[in-house]
Amino acid sequence: MSAAASRGSKPSKAKEAIVSTVERHTIAVLVDNEPGILARVVGLFSGRGYNIESLTVSETDAREHLSRITIVTRGTPMIIEQIKAQLDRLVPVHKVNDLTVGGPHVERELALIKVRGTGEKRVESLRIADIFRARAIDSTIDSFIFEMTGSLDKIDAFIKLMEPLGLIEVSRTGVVAIARGNQGL
Amino acid sequence: MAMKTTSAPTPDNTAAPAQDWTGSEIVLKALVEQGVDVIFGYPGGAVLPIYDALFQQNSIRHILVRQEGGAVHAAEGYARSTGKVGVVLVTSGPGATNAVTGLVDALMDSIPIVCLTGQVPTHLIGNDAFQEADTTGITRPCTKHNYLVKDITKLATTVHEAFHVARSGRPGPVVIDLPKDILVGRSPVYASPTGTARRSYNPRTEPDPRRIEEALDLMMKAKRPLFYGGGGIINSGPKASELYTQLVRATGFPSTLTLMGLGALPAADPLFLGMVGMHGTWESNHAMHDCDLMIAVGSRFDDRVTGKLTAFSPGSKKIHIDIDPSSINKNVRVDVPVVGDCGKVLAALLAGWKQRKAKADGKALAEWWKQIEQWRARDCLRYEKSDKIIKPQYALERLYALTKEREDVFITTEVGQHQMWAAQFYKFQKPNHWMTSGGLGTMGYGLPAAMGVQIAHPDALVIDVAGEASILMNIQELSTICQYRLPVKAFILNNQYMGMVRQWQELLHGGRYSESYMDSLPDFVKLAEAFHCVGLRATKPSEVDDVIKEMIKVKKPVVVDMVVDQAENCFPMIPSGAAHNEMLLGPADKQPKPAPKKPGGGPISEEGMVLV
Structure with a gap:
């Protein structure tokens, strides 16, 4: 972070x-x-x-x-x-x-990632999402929308993995950040 | 909106309030409370309600200009010569867009301006209505801050806040966009200036005492010190100039000044080395290059001052005093940044210097002065005299000689060679008597600015040193000058060329004078007469004195057509992309010149060619 x-x-x-x-x-x-x-x-x-x-x-x-x-x-x-x-x-x-x-500070970003695929690719995308702690928030018989929160690097890595599995669309919020510890801005 | 109102808005409009005002009346009431006595403006559809309210009162005088651009420059001249906020009133759409150049000019030179612009009614905003322009959008990067008032209960506080923002911290222009329905609407809410401070806006004016100590330490150790004062001293008020002069004298350090800083130290003071920068003096620029301590006071290391950045004063420690933290370390890394108002910082430095009973390193300083005197002896402003043709420098020398006895001489300029010559040859002994467009370099500034100065100082001798090309950019203001019987003097150095463009074309573009010559110029004497002014002309050196004396004597606006040498160039000059010690001197300098940078080439390097 x-x-x-x-x-x-x-x-x-x-x-x-x-x-x-x-x-x-x-x-x-x-x-x-x-x-x-x-x-x-x-x-x-x-x-x-x-x-x-x-x-x-x-x-x-x-x-x-x-x-x-x-x-x-x-x-x-x-x-x-x-x-x-x-x-x-x-x-x-x-x-x-x-x-x-x-x-030290914490940086996070939220991303919505749409993936289209059937069969093994579809299962694989779900498996990887699980590893990355991305949640499926919408599903059709041949697509998912994953929601994930994390550091830039983590989201980048996930998106890269989704590419061969049928990546359709990405929407990202951009970084939000806050300093660690008990003090405010 | 997070503006704090002192009086709570009363939403209850059913009961007739004891007193209420139209938006226009609120605006004028707030202006009066802000101490405004003059506004410069031009009416139009969207601001007619304010003009109607103006008609029914006597506290504020309105000066009707001939183009909105002239209004802003006039307000700038007014502000710079008085230290007060200049106020402008223009209509929506083209009124606002015409004002833009003046706003940027004021932004670059840190001049406090409040510009009221009309706007179409709020329900029409965004509809491409007649004379609609996105004024706040357009002026956002042209102002220090701007406002669009959509709620009449916030109108008074907005006006007060605008004045506070314009005049405090690093001053600048502020726009208030006023939709017509706000101006004609009525409200019982009026707030006085107190309590309108805004939490997010707190410019720092008091310096950090530790920085003062660091600065004093460096000053006591310096062997080749130099003060480099700028427009910030002038903006801080006349007291700051006094303190600057005292500090320079207490230390015995040499001082240069920027174009905007002229007058902060009397030009007659032997510690003054003349102006610094592209057309600064030989001694100033060499001292900048060779000093071991540079004390920048309210100056901003502008590219016209620094020349080639990588070769800028390579051996010096730098102290930078500025009210604007974003000016510090922008172009040049400094060693001791002092954020604060120049006047307050100078007072602290002076007090510290006295308290420490500090003395400069006398022996080293004497050596330094010896070196400076050698540079001075080069007499860099020397020019070839002529008894046949009027040299522009001669005209300005005579103008100074014949006006220097007066206390109340204000000089404005347009932009170009004449501006630099005026800066070199007119010796300013006091602050606030010199108005010129430094940062933006706006041709057409001088005549309306002179008008604004004359409004503020009716009995003063106000002279616009102009070029024939620049003055034509706002020549319509002669009509305003005539209407208000302002005895402004336009002193035109007429060489029929855009002189500075011609000079650069000569030095950089092989003498190909592309579009810099003007044919069919007006006969300025007749032009003056057409505007009910007095027109005078000199074509020979022997006529110069008589024309200047006549110009001063006539208690009317005068246009002087000083027909000068067409080929004269402005020297010294640091060519673009060159360092301070690579200055060019004019033909009158007989010492050997450095060799050209490339065989057969002119004095300007290739990297310099791309610079402005």
């Missing part, structure tokens, strides 16, 4: 490191849930040429009208620093938390 954290190099102030290493960071952003906020965030990324690997958003505090946006992005340490500073500059943004540098 903290694969992302270990993959990136240690935060280093050495100038040489800044030029070269591209790191993957998961950033949680707490925002006022108001019209246009998602457009502000997405526009910031496209306008300044930053990468978005995944982005999820939903209201997390209905009383205070706060939404939480989880962004997975890639960039050099200097770019990551810029991304956080630029996000923090948006008026409706309350907090920007880089989970990747903030210590």
